[in-house]
Amino acid sequence: MKIAFYDTKDYDRIWFEPLAKEFGYEIVFYESRFIADTAILANGCDAVCLFVNDVIDETAINMLYDMGVKVILLRCAGYDNIDLKACEGKITVMRVPSYSPTAVAEYAAALLLTLNRKTHKAYTRTREFNFKISGLMGITLRGKTAGVIGTGKIGRIMIEILKGFGMNVLAYDPFPDTSLDVEYVALDDLLKSSDVISLHCPLSSDTQYIINKNSISKMKKNVILINTSRGGLVDTQALNDGLRENKFLGVALDVYEEEDEYFFEDRSNDIIKDDELIKLMAYPNVLITSHQAFFTDESLEAIASVSLNNLKAYEEGAPLENELKYQPK
Numbered sequence: 001m002k003i004a005f006y007d008t009k010d011y012d013r014i015w016f017e018p019l020a021k022e023f024g025y026e027i028v029f030y031e032s033r034f035i036a037d038t039a040i041l042a043n044g045c046d047a048v049c050l051f052v053n054d055v056i057d058e059t060a061i062n063m064l065y066d067m068g069v070k071v072i073l074l075r076c077a078g079y080d081n082i083d084l085k086a087c088e089g090k091i092t093v094m095r096v097p098s099y100s101p102t103a104v105a106e107y108a109a110a111l112l113l114t115l116n117r118k119t120h121k122a123y124t125r126t127r128e129f130n131f132k133i134s135g136l137m138g139i140t141l142r143g144k145t146a147g148v149i150g151t152g153k154i155g156r157i158m159i160e161i162l163k164g165f166g167m168n169v170l171a172y173d174p175f176p177d178t179s180l181d182v183e184y185v186a187l188d189d190l191l192k193s194s195d196v197i198s199l200h201c202p203l204s205s206d207t208q209y210i211i212n213k214n215s216i217s218k219m220k221k222n223v224i225l226i227n228t229s230r231g232g233l234v235d236t237q238a239l240n241d242g243l244r245e246n247k248f249l250g251v252a253l254d255v256y257e258e259e260d261e262y263f264f265e266d267r268s269n270d271i272i273k274d275d276e277l278i279k280l281m282a283y284p285n286v287l288i289t290s291h292q293a294f295f296t297d298e299s300l301e302a303i304a305s306v307s308l309n310n311l312k313a314y315e316e317g318a319p320l321e322n323e324l325k326y327q328p329k
Contacts, residue, residue: 001047023311033054052078061090072091076095092314094311101156106161147169147190155200159171197225200228208233222247254289258276258277
């Protein structure tokens with residue numbers, strides 16, 4: 001089997017190259033992102049391996065199908081960037097549903113601690129031999145209330161971490177896990193009661209802009225918001241409005257709803273044209289990182305292993321545990 005691998009970074013090769021040899025697969029690595037204009041690069045391949053910010057629309061899917069591509073391997077959990085309906089009866093789509101929930105939850109906790117205690121600012125100061133601590137004050141997390149929205153694999157680990165901090169934890173999920181030792185409440189109650197809110201839910205029509213003008217208005221003043229899930233969970237304009245009105249003690253984002261053009265790339269010499277992103281970056285109590293919560297050696301190994309095992313299952317006619325299919329609403 002021959003695989004066209006798009007949006008290649010140096011770290012992608014660390015595990016995909018050696019594991020592909022073990023599977024007997026050939027990978028052609030391309031630095032280009034996948035869009036309709038670059039789909040032609042997959043000509044002669046059996047599968048394509050794509051990432052979360054690739055644009056997999058009907059035009060591109062039809063091109064792949066016409067070229068004989070049989071499988072789309074998403075090396076990520078999110079799949080709102082692919083037109084599954086257009087894939088029906090043409091191309092099999094598989095993803096990596098869970099590669100390292102621990103890595104993401106630990107990173108969310110790291111963002112919380114960094115944002116609250118301003119260690120990123122302290123590091124910059126002391127590198128310049130400025131040892132003043134004015135402006136670096138945080139809050140004690142022990143005894144505060146944390147709200148976790150979404151209690152899947154990542155959310156569950158985040159709950160454990162927050163409880164380890166001695167926080168009171170509330171949870172919201174439309175499908176509560178009764179086995180968890182956590183108090184489930186209505187979303188409005190979580191918003192009203194939480195000093196810290198951490199998002200751990202997938203992006204869907206039901207969760208898009210779950211953080212919006214209305215939900216922000218229900219939050220406590222001086223709340224901390226953490227998002228390591230999907231950028232589209234947060235209405236950026238509403239978030240900027242809330243920041244301007246001093247609603248938040250701090251906001252930490254590892255994802256952004258219009259991140260496709262910027263994240264994973266060096267834009268330090270470019271003119272940034274996204275006004276909402278520019279506004280966010282201007283606030284001293286906002287911490288933005290570049291979609292790296294998953295980024296551990298263990299996660300990269302798992303992503304490569306699951307992706308290639310997905311293709312092997314297809315090749316051997318085995319059950320496709322990680323297949324994505326179009327679900328009519």
